Amino acid sequence: MDAIITLLTIFVLAIFIGFEIITKIPPTLHTPLMSGSNAISGVTLIGAVVAAGSDVPVLPQALGFLAVLFATINVVGGFLVTNRMLSMFKRKG
Amino acid sequence: MLAASNALLINGAYLLASILFIFGLKGLTHPKTAVRGNLLGALGMLVAVGVTLLDQHIVSFPVMIAGLVIGTGIGAFLAIRVEMTGMPELVALFNGFGGVASVFVAAAWMLSGGDEGFKEGLVRGARDLIGVETAGAQIALMQGAIAATASALIGGVTLLGSLVAYGKLAGLKWVPEGEFIPAQKILNAALVLLGLFLCYQSVINPDNGLFFLGIVLVSCILGVTLVTPIGGADMPVVIALLNSYSGLAAAATGFVISNNVLIIAGSLVGASGLILTSIMCKAMNRSLANVMFATMGASSSTASADDVYEGKIKSTSGDEVAMLLETSRRVVIIPGYGMAVSQAQHAVRDLANLLESKFGANVDFAIHPVAGRMPGHMNVLLAEANIPYDKLREMDDINPEMDQVDVAGVIGANDVVNPVARTDPNSPIAGMPIIDVDKARTVIVIKRSLSPGYAGIPNPLFAADNTLMFFGDGKKAFQEMIEALKEA
Numbered sequence: 001m002d003a004i005i006t007l008l009t010i011f012v013l014a015i016f017i018g019f020e021i022i023t024k025i026p027p028t029l030h031t032p033l034m035s036g037s038n039a040i041s042g043v044t045l046i047g048a049v050v051a052a053g054s055d056v057p058v059l060p061q062a063l064g065f066l067a068v069l070f071a072t073i074n075v076v077g078g079f080l081v082t083n084r085m086l087s088m089f090k091r092k093g
Numbered sequence: 094m095l096a097a098s099n100a101l102l103i104n105g106a107y108l109l110a111s112i113l114f115i116f117g118l119k120g121l122t123h124p125k126t127a128v129r130g131n132l133l134g135a136l137g138m139l140v141a142v143g144v145t146l147l148d149q150h151i152v153s154f155p156v157m158i159a160g161l162v163i164g165t166g167i168g169a170f171l172a173i174r175v176e177m178t179g180m181p182e183l184v185a186l187f188n189g190f191g192g193v194a195s196v197f198v199a200a201a202w203m204l205s206g207g208d209e210g211f212k213e214g215l216v217r218g219a220r221d222l223i224g225v226e227t228a229g230a231q232i233a234l235m236q237g238a239i240a241a242t243a244s245a246l247i248g249g250v251t252l253l254g255s256l257v258a259y260g261k262l263a264g265l266k267w268v269p270e271g272e273f274i275p276a277q278k279i280l281n282a283a284l285v286l287l288g289l290f291l292c293y294q295s296v297i298n299p300d301n302g303l304f305f306l307g308i309v310l311v312s313c314i315l316g317v318t319l320v321t322p323i324g325g326a327d328m329p330v331v332i333a334l335l336n337s338y339s340g341l342a343a344a345a346t347g348f349v350i351s352n353n354v355l356i357i358a359g360s361l362v363g364a365s366g367l368i369l370t371s372i373m374c375k376a377m378n379r380s381l382a383n384v385m386f387a388t389m390g391a392s393s394s395t396a397s398a399d400d401v402y403e404g405k406i407k408s409t410s411g412d413e414v415a416m417l418l419e420t421s422r423r424v425v426i427i428p429g430y431g432m433a434v435s436q437a438q439h440a441v442r443d444l445a446n447l448l449e450s451k452f453g454a455n456v457d458f459a460i461h462p463v464a465g466r467m468p469g470h471m472n473v474l475l476a477e478a479n480i481p482y483d484k485l486r487e488m489d490d491i492n493p494e495m496d497q498v499d500v501a502g503v504i505g506a507n508d509v510v511n512p513v514a515r516t517d518p519n520s521p522i523a524g525m526p527i528i529d530v531d532k533a534r535t536v537i538v539i540k541r542s543l544s545p546g547y548a549g550i551p552n553p554l555f556a557a558d559n560t561l562m563f564f565g566d567g568k569k570a571f572q573e574m575i576e577a578l579k580e581a
Contacts, residue, residue: 003236003351004236004348007347007348007351007353007356010353010356010357011344011347011348011356011360012360014111014356014357014360014361014364015360015361015363015364017115017361017364018118018360018361018362018363018364018365019364019368021115021118021119021122021361022118022361022364022365022368023368024122025118025121025122026122026123026124026487027372027460027462027468027469027472027487028124028460028469028472028476028482028485028487029121029122029124029127029469029472030369030372030467030468030469030472031180031184031467031468031469031470031472031473032121032127032131032469032473033118033121033365033369033468033469034184034332034333034336034365034366034369034467034468034469035180035183035184035187036117036118036121036130036131036134037118037336037340037361037362037365037366038184038187038188038191038336038339038362039134039135039138039187040114040117040118040134040137040138040340040358040361040362041191041336041339041340041342041343041358041359041362042138042187042190042191042194042343043138043141043343043354043355043358043359044191044194044195044198044342044343044346044355044359045138045142045194046141046142046145046352046354046355047194047195047198047343047346047347047349047350047352047355048160048194048197048198049142049145049146049157050145050350050352060200060201060202061156061201063197063198063200063201064156064157064160064197064198064201065156065157065159065160066160066193066197067160067193067194067195067197067198067201068157068160068161068164068194069160069163069164069167070164070190070191070193070194070197071164071190071191071194072160072161072163072164072165072168073164073167073168073171073187073190074168074187074190074191074194075138075142075164075168076164076165076168076169076172077167077168077169077171077172077183077187078168078172078187079131079134079135079138080168080169080172080173081171081172081175081180081183082131083128083131083132083135084172084173085177085180085473085476086124086127086128086131087128088177088473088476088477088479089124089127089476089482090476090479090481090482091124091125091481091482091483092481092483092484
């Protein structure tokens with residue numbers, strides 16, 4: 001049971017950090033924030049890699065492959081498109 | 094001994110990745126540091142994925158490498174190909190992919206059927222990864238099952254909800270134009286209860302894959318029935334909310350495999366989506382429940398369009414507006430979704446540059462938080478057109494200056510400049526903060542027709558004494574003004 005409490009503690013504290021930082025992000029960057037944070041949520045890739053990598057029967061293996069595929073699209077596409085957007089924001093002159 | 098140092102290394106790397114994610118988001122608090130922030134986030138991801146792959150009992154699988162390579166190709170292709178006006182669709186689509194990945198991870202865990210070896214292997218793998226002895230396999234299994242069902246439930250809603258949102262944003266014909274009927278609320282509530290019941294069944298009978306399949310099915314249906322009835326202008330709220338779901342799905346997956354970095358990253362994203370959702374709701378003076386479950390319609394007390402407009406509309410032309418602009422010192426442009434539709438951002442930029450360089454005017458842009466189809470939509474389009482970000486002003490920042498503005502140009506916006514929000518407490522947009530364009534000396538409204546905006550009510554601004562209507566396509570209207578000003 002201790003493990004679950006530890007995980008919950010991390011979960012709650014991370015939410016507080018998230019609120020602190022994200023309320024300071026200006027509205028002009030809200031679209032890059034969405035695409036960037038969405039790329040971060042693609043961290044499920046790690047879970048997918050663990051699932052696809054385990055020594056297991058064919059069906060879970062196949063599901064793991066699909067998970068890796070979609071999570072990778074999310075991560076790579078998300079960071080790239082955020083970078084494209086952010087590099088357009090320029091100061092005067 | 095080897096396993097212990099391995100766990101230390103892996104957890105150290107995950108900690109590093111979490112720190113990089115947090116600094117990455119912190120970088121986004123200013124446009125100057127934002128590019129670096131995004132790179133830090135990507136670096137964090139590289140560290141987290143790399144170290145997971147290097148972990149010995151994982152790295153040898155060609156299947157997984159294939160997934161990584163193909164996924165990278167597709168992701169890069171989508172990111173490089175997309176037009177800036179198509180950004181809301183792409184974000185919705187990526188959201189959906191995040192959701193489906195969570196579902197698949199949870200499914201791989203649950204659908205291993207009677208294969209106890211697999212589950213124990215996963216538990217053991219998870220234990221190696223976090224380096225902690227959990228209190229026995231039974232509790233670990235239970236925890237995994239609870240998290241897997243939660244992950245599937247949130248992931249399924251995220252997937253189908255995002256796909257429906259994508260269809261609506263992309264204007265696909267086959268996406269149903271839903272309606273709010275009383276039965277729909279009952280249906281949604283029933284689906285939620287059914288989903289929770291299946292979760293419970295699935296947790297106490299982890300070997301019966303049918304319950305799990307049922308969860309996936311129910312959550313997918315729920316994604317459709319929740320998002321289908323929500324109208325176009327409420328999309329910023331929906332996209333922000335789905336964004337937060339995809340984060341929560343990732344966090345739930347973290348609970349499945351007892352992985353800290355998943356939980357931390359997932360909760361950061363979940364918090365981000367919730368904050369954006371609340372900002373969008375405040376900017377419309379509506380509650381989240383009202384956006385999700387209520388229809389927006391004209392109330393009976395609102396004046397009819399004929400009463401408001403009859404005999405009071407003054408229409409204008411490019412030449413006339415150009416004459417006005419020539420002598421203006423202070424010009425503010427208020428963009429809305431219509432600017433995105435007519436792809437007018439480059440023409441808008443050209444006009445602003447011309448006014449500043451040839452006539453010495455000061456041109457700013459006033460952006461309402463819910464203008465467009467996603468948070469910050471207008472800012473990205475104007476940045477694409479090379480308009481410096483210090484010219485993009487927030488509503489609260491520019492409103493006190495509106496009475497010193499010579500010309501306020503509204504392009505493709507309607508409800509966010511409707512003064513009824515201030516005056517009529519019975520209006521559907523009562524109390525919604527608006528950009529006070531009516532206080533400017535002259536208002537030019539560029540619009541195709543007098544048709545109402547999303548709220549479905551007439552806009553007295555169009556009939557005001559100081560308003561001129563410039564009927565036509567946004568881009569063409571700006572080009573006409575530019576031509577006229579060049580000849581002046």
